[in-house]
Amino acid sequence: MRQRLVVIGNGMAGARTVEEILARGGGEKFSITMFGDEPYGNYNRIMLSNVLAGTDDEAEIFLNGLSWYTANGITLHAGTRVRRIDRFARKVYADDGTTTSYDRLIIATGSRPFVPDIPGVRDAKRGFHQGVFTFRTIDDTRNMLRYARGHHSAVVIGGGLLGLEAARGLQSHGLDATVVHAGGHLMNQQLDPQAGAVLKRSVERLGITVELNARTTEIRGTEKVTGIALSDGRVIGCDMVVIAAGIRPNTEVAQAGGLVVERGVVVDDQMRAVGEPGIYAVGECAQHRGQVYGVVAPLWEQAKVLADHITGADPTAAYHGSRIATKLKVAGVNVASMGLKGPEREDDEFVVVAEPSRGMYRCVVVRDGRLVGATLVDDLSKVAFLMQAFDRGLPLPEERVRLLFDLGAPSAETSAAELSDDAQVCNCNGVSKADLVAAVKDGTRSVTGVMDTTRAGKGCGSCRSLVAQIVEWAAGGETEEDPSxxxxxxxxxxxxxxxxxxxxxxxxxxxxxxxxxxxxxxxxxxxxxxxxxxxxxxxxxxxxxxxxxxxFINDRVHANIQKDGTFSVVPQMKGGCTTPDQLRRIADVADKYQVPLVKVTGGQRIDLLGIRKEDLPAVWADLGMPSGHAYGKSFRTVKTCVGLDFCRYGLGDSTALGIALETRFQGLESPAKMKLAVTGCPRNCAEAYVKDLGVVAVEGGRWEIYVGGAAGAHIRKGDLLATVGTAEEVITLTGRFLQYYRENANWLERTYAFVPRVGIERIREIVVDDADGIAARLDEAVQASVDAYRDPWQEGREPVTPGQFRPALPLLVVPKP
Amino acid sequence: MTAEPHLLGRLDEIPVGEGRAYTVGGEQIAVFRLRDGNARAVSALCTHAGGPLADGQIDGDIVICPLHQHMFELATGCSTTGRPPLRTYALHIDPDGHLFVHL
Structure with missing residues (x-):
């Protein structure tokens, strides 16, 4: 008869352990019952940052949906909390009133957010004060996303990994984000002060405000949050507060059940609770040799040992603790850290290279010829070798600097071969080099196929290039890939x-x-x-x-083809400004040609839809206005707000600058369309934050230039490229950026993909700082294109090719409204 | 050639590499002038959503519908993107450059 196995906790630890047990034939040995606090299957908690930032859907982060439990014969009590363990009677009592007997019990209760006792954080009626959030579960994430709509600024308490991710995520929804950190530098658990300072600079470049040594003494606001107060007396106004001040293991049930609990449930090398042969603990709630781990990597090793032991697959399996090496993308910045942050003993060797201006920091700590610590910020090309050297105590090059730069130590390319088989490549999903190689041996020959079958690279994605290298190496260079x-x-x-x-x-x-x-x-x-x-x-x-x-047909006839073969005509209206005379002519054209639909566009122009191809030249002639280029892969329009002359908030003459930009760059061909905007103050009425290039007037007569924004099928807030003092500088940098984009973007690659691909820091180096010395050439090149511009609607007077405007559907009757 | 020839006009009325539409006996025909000097004729409406194929881009082998980028072989009318085929028509160019279609 099968033994009864009960698992308390349906998070990453509980579910992964059950997966490992099933993989060892545990399904025949045990009838499995799982209890989960959250009313879902299990999901990758690490990926909630991406859900918050909007780059992943909820559905994408689920590891096992509810069908997985059914398929494996697991009884799941989702949304049910276990209240009590009776270790003598071998029963667990759940808050839905049920009692479940067990032969073996696994405790995988994980952690909860630590919420400091700040006055105002709680509300007697509703738990947290309205506008206060923690960031741990899918429900937390949903609640934050819901509240972020219609609110403008957020304070995140806590400058660790989770706090920075929360700030970045909320910022991507248009909120101004401030990180308030009690420590002296960011991510002080993982980084030394110098690396923390480099990270701070990079984070601030993204537009996130960082307050260090800042202790929060009060959450303000009566009905809902209006701000926070700091111990130095300062008050920071905000609409929402996210508390990311660390986690605490959930050990209450274990403790009340009489298990030995210190910081976590104390376990031996087989993950058994001390003195309890039938009870195990795994994950963030477990304490092994004095260590409680708050990151995901040790969990994979623990789950394997537990599964080996409980199923009898390997009775000698033992967990000896994990050497924590993490590789993360923190708020868009790559960070890797392992072991010591800096030297601790007098004879520790310490090599550090820092270039704060470009956001780069690398250091290693060597003790007795072995790597005992390393930190990398920004460039992770050396991380694979360092992690292996750290994990296995490999011999190190005599010149320690070779650990940090490719002077002879294995490069990322050769390291695929040299990496040992059990080296963990994907730390999110616990996939080793051997797993990847096995998938290739089983016949999967493409990188994406191997990623699909092993789930490697499906977490944070930071290991994808290494996964690709290993797959290519394992396939002997015969990977199947679309060569084009x-x-x-x-x-x-x-x-x-x-x-x-x-x-x-x-x-x-x-x-x-x-x-x-x-x-x-x-x-x-x-x-x-x-x-x-x-x-x-x-x-x-x-x-x-x-x-x-x-x-393409649109560029042959300078209009946008519609589903019925007619065209849309959008005359130029620079900066969205028009005149009574233009409006009269547009109205006359609409009457004369019986235009079925006259529509105001999102780009602040007027669209005449349903124009027959043969009528295009006459329509243009009657309009007497130049083309608005609403059809090509080119510079489209500059949206503006009313700016300085009329708006009582206006800080800069946005309309004049928008018109100047459109006059200069009208019709410029590019790999994909380019939509711009200039707005006269940070209220952003012209939506400049979500344009390919957006300009925002700020106090002090200055202009901020954002690039890589989008608000179409893909939504992204642009990255701040530069803040400049004059409209002339805006025009120069705009031309230079557009030209760099034209020369380097792939065909149909919008700026929202191009800018993150190249990296805003790199673009800034080239476009603003002229680090490559090509600024003058870019300026000349864009000037040549500007000089070559000619209004295409002039072709209406004399067609360029025979039958240029002849109907392509001769019998077509244009439907009337 | 069994079918009766209809005069469409002169080949050089179609720009090199482009297409133009003609109506012959109630049928709409898209005629393309290839860069190698040949011409091809297919039915003028895309079988997917009625797009105007004469406005499409071509190479020596295929035409791409301008509406949803479905592709058809000019010689056979067969779709390379899984749509029903187009009808094809035989063309004939006389020594003076006149273009005839056979229905």
């Missing part, structure tokens, strides 16, 4: 930089010339034409040889 993934267009087997170099070297100025010289067998490819046309026009400006068949 790295090409600029599918018809030419070259990435963008190589393609541009070839085009320049061979002087190819037309799309047909590119096909003839660079395509396999000189074969033209319809899918590649538009991207090549855009690239060549950007590279050659006025010298580009324009072949009309390379253009």
């Amino acid at each position: 993934a790295g090409w600029y267009v599918p018809g030419i087997p070259l990435g963008k930089p190589e393609l541009m170099a070839e085009i320049r070297a061979r002087g190819l100025k037309s799309v047909s010339a590119v096909f003839a010289e660079l395509a396999p067998e000189g074969r033209e490819d319809a899918k590649s034409k538009m991207g090549l046309a855009s690239l060549l026009r950007m590279m050659w400006a006025g010298e580009y040889v324009d072949e009309r068949d390379a253009r």
